[in-house]
Amino acid sequence: MEQTEAKEIYQMGVEALNDCDYRMAGAYFKNAAKMNYKPAIAALEKLILEGKYKNVQSKQTLSSNTESKELFEKGVDYYNGRNNTKIDYVKAFECFLSSSIDGYAFAMNWLGYCYEYGKGTKKNLDSAFGWYEKAANANVANAIYHLGRLYYDGKGVQQDYNKAFGLFKKACDLRESLAYEYLADCYFYGQGTKINYEKALQFYLKVKPRGVIEYQIGCIYERGLSTGSDYPKAAEHFQKGVNFGHAFSMNNLGALYYNGEGVQKDYNKAFELFKKASDLGDTTAHGWLADCYYYGNGAKKDYQKALQLYLKAKPNGYNEGQIGWIYEHGLGTPIDINKAFEHYQKGVDFGNATAMNNLGALYYKGEGCQQDYNKAFELFKKASDLGNTIAHGWLADCYYYGYGTKKDYQKALQLYLKAKSSSHNENQIGYIYEYGLGTPIDINKAIEHYQKGVDFGAAPSMNNLGALYYKGKGVQKDYNKAFELFKKASDLDNKTAYAWLAECYYYGNGTQKDYQKALQLYLKGNLYGYTQSQIGRIYESGQGVNKNLTEALNWYKKANESGEDCKADIERINNLLNKKPESKSIDKDKVETKTNSNKPIKAYEGDKPYIFVSYSHTDSKVVKEVLQMLINQGYRIWFDEGIRAGSSWTENLMNHIKNASHFIFFLSRHSINSKYCLKELRFADRRNKIIIPICIENVNVSDEIDFILGEVQMLFKNNLEKEEFMEKFNSSNHIEICSR
Structure with a gap:
């Protein structure tokens, strides 16, 4: 009987609605809704959400309308299982809806929540937004927060950080604690407002502690975003995040232990934390854990595991560069220059200077690609401009040899001096100073840099420094030191050093004369005009070997073809082989000066x-x-x-x-x-x-x-x-x- 009456009242509401008398329609629908007539409830809700029927109670009514409040409280009981009530989202929804229709703003907020998450009713983001907005207009802080959240996430409404920020700020002013985190995020990321790390930190510190919050606070202290870097405080908050089981916090605390920032350096602890974070799927931690295996920090070196983890890690310039290096050098996997090239290129696309340098080196050497000095120069230049000290050295080589650019010894020297100190770079600097290439000759500086190269164990530097001691150029002549340096360089298979060491044995400088050793070393070294003529002299004189004029002649001819003027030697040997008298022997006859054979002085x-x-x-x-x-x-x-x-x-x-x-x-x-x-x-x-x-x-x-x-x-x-x-x-x- 009540439902029949409710239906009649509802129909009267429909007629009023058709006549656009929204106030009267709303009154009829409200009376029918109190009789639990479903169509009337839906119609009234629609009118309210469309703003055609105002039902929000004033503060005075809000506190005095006992029935609406009781319905709301009953709904909370059903929703949370409070006061020994069995959880029933449908009944909770009905209570919130009835209380909301009656204008109770707190119920409207809960009703919006039910619609947003489909609790006791179908999910309906439009309705959720409408009820949150109604409650927010009544200054319900939690509703203001929820409404801001929908704008922030673009949920049921177009994303709008400005509106979200305004609502979060208003909710925070009303001391809605849930809004603190969102407002902090707005300040941290500059969403709807200017970035302000100091304010972000203030609000994060107000939020109820949990993993992500402690992580954000730790990041601000670690990076010095609010004040200066404070690694101990960063470590403290990351540790709190770790206690919550937060993977990002584990990773960042691991990084502090790895680098010894704010805590004592401890690769074992770092490895343990990276491992936990990696097991939780943190892709950044995969990269750090890969580093531990790659360098053997906190774990045994394992290039195979390192490669697997780098490949799983979040792609970035550094990781791609590491993968490329592993494939290029075959560390724990077969050498694969094509894959190295591919990953270096990815690293370059990320703007990573090391990857640029390494890809440039492949173009320079023509490995995995066609040799291209122009591309190599371009990549070295980019990496050098980004401050990569290894790239400075490669770029210097380009200027020194004129690869991909014009020769420029001055620029080469500037870059070698800026480059990461290495055996090659120090030797190049020494050579430039010794011979005054693009700069005045400075033997003292040449010696200084050759010595640095020697300290690196560089054979060319040993050879070049030895030559200075041998000639007494810029230093006191010292055949013993020269011999020692040539010997070291020769032991490292430096071809030029073989020739110098041969000279020492040939002339007995810094060691005893030993023509046999001299010959062996001349033959092992770089063969050029002078060394070929020396071999010829040894065979001609029979010093340390059986005298062999034919062999001597062959070597003199080779020397002559190499640009060493040995015509007189060739003529002399030919005369000896043909048993003709000759006036240019190196034997006793050679030194006898007869008046008729004297050349004019x-x-x-x-x-x-x-x-x-x-x-x-x-x-x-x-x-x-x-x-x-x-x-x-x-x-x-x-x-x-x-x-x-x-x-x-x-x-x-x-x-x-x-x-x-x-x-x-x-x-x-x-x-x-x-x-x-x-x-x-x-x-x-x-x-x-x-x-x-x-x-x-x-x-x-x-x-x-x-x-x-x-x-x-x-x-x-x-x-x-x-x-x-x-x-x-x-x-x-x-x-x-x-x-x-």
Whole structure:
């Protein structure tokens, strides 16, 4: 009977609705709804949500309408199982709906929640939004928060961070604790407002502690987003997050232990935390755990596990670079340059400088791709601009060799100096300073950087530093040190060092003469004109091997083809093989100077290495006898009779000393007291010339001359037979380069 009456009242409401009399329609629907007539309830709810019927109670009515409040409380009992009531979401929904229709704002908020999550009714986000909005308009703080959340997530309404932020702020002002977290997020991420980490921290600290909140607080302290970095506080909050079982907190606390930030460095604890976070599926932790296996930090090195984890990890530039490196070098997996190339490229796409450098190196070497110096240069440049110190070195190589760009020694030097110190880079710097490539020659700096290269165990640096000691260039000549360095470099299979070590054995510099070892080392080293001619001389003289003129001839020919002028040697050997007399033997006949075979004594002018001669004119007769012997042997000699009339005497002498490779100083009582001879000797010493002192009479030299000549072996012409004198002269350092 009641339902019939309710139906009639409902029909009257429908007629009023058709006449657009919403106030009257709402009144009829409300009366029918009180009789639990479902169509009337739905119609009234629709009118209310459309804003055509206002039913929200005033604060006075809200507190005094006992029936609405009782319905609401009863609904809460059903919803939460409160007061020994069995949970029943349907009945809870009905109570909230009836109370809401009666205008009870708190019930409207709960009703919105039921619609949002489908509790006791079908999920309906439009209705949820409508009821939240009604309750929010009545200043219900929790409803304001829920309404903000729908705007924040774009749930049932278009996403709008500005509206969400305004609602969260209002809810927080009303001390709605659930809104603190969302308002903190808005400040943290700059959603609906400007980023403000200080305010974000204030609100996160107000939120009821749980894993994600402690993690956010920890991140602010770790990164120094509010004030300066505070690693101990970060560690404290990450630990709280870990206690809640929060994976991100585990990962970040692990990172602090890994780096020793805010806590004592402990790879074992870091590994344990990364492992837990990784087991919980944290993809960032996969990467950290991979690092532990890769570097053996907190766990045994295991490249295979590292690769598996890097591949599972959240893709980023660093991880892709690591994967590429593992595939390139075959660490725990077969070498796969194609996969290395692929992952380096992914790293480059992320903007990772290391991946750019490594991909550049593949293009530079033509591995996994066609060699392309231009692409390599471009990648090295990008990585270098991002501050990658290894890329500085590769880019320097491009400028040094002119790969992918124009040669520029100045830029190369600047980049080598900025680059991560390495054996190659230090050697390159030393070489640039030694030879003045794009910068003034600076032997001291060359020595300094070669020494750094030696400290890295670099064979080229050992060889180059050894050469400086051997020549006494920038350092006091020291054959023992030179030998030691050449030996180390040679043991590391440096081809250039083999030749230098061979020189030491050949001439007995820094070690005993050993022609057999010299030959072996010349043959092992880089074969070029000079070393090939040396091999020829060994076979010709039979020093340390069986004399073999045919073999000597072959090597002289090879040397000649390599650019070493060995025509005279070839002619001499051919004459010997054909049993013809010849005037250029290195045997006893070679040093005999007959008047009819003497070549005119004439000062050499040309571009080839020659010997500068310093002597006192008072000794001209004896000096010219020696010069005649040297010229007959095929040596290129320059002495002051080569100065042309009208030219500057001093300038000529200086230029010829500068351009000479060797410097003979004839010692006599006249020369050691000649200011001109002493000037020439000093000048030659400053220019690091190879000085050959020839004593033509017994003299007591000054301390200065003694210091300049140092440990150089002196040739006593006055005490030696011609043959012995020439043999000793022929063994002077690199003197063969001055011979035709």
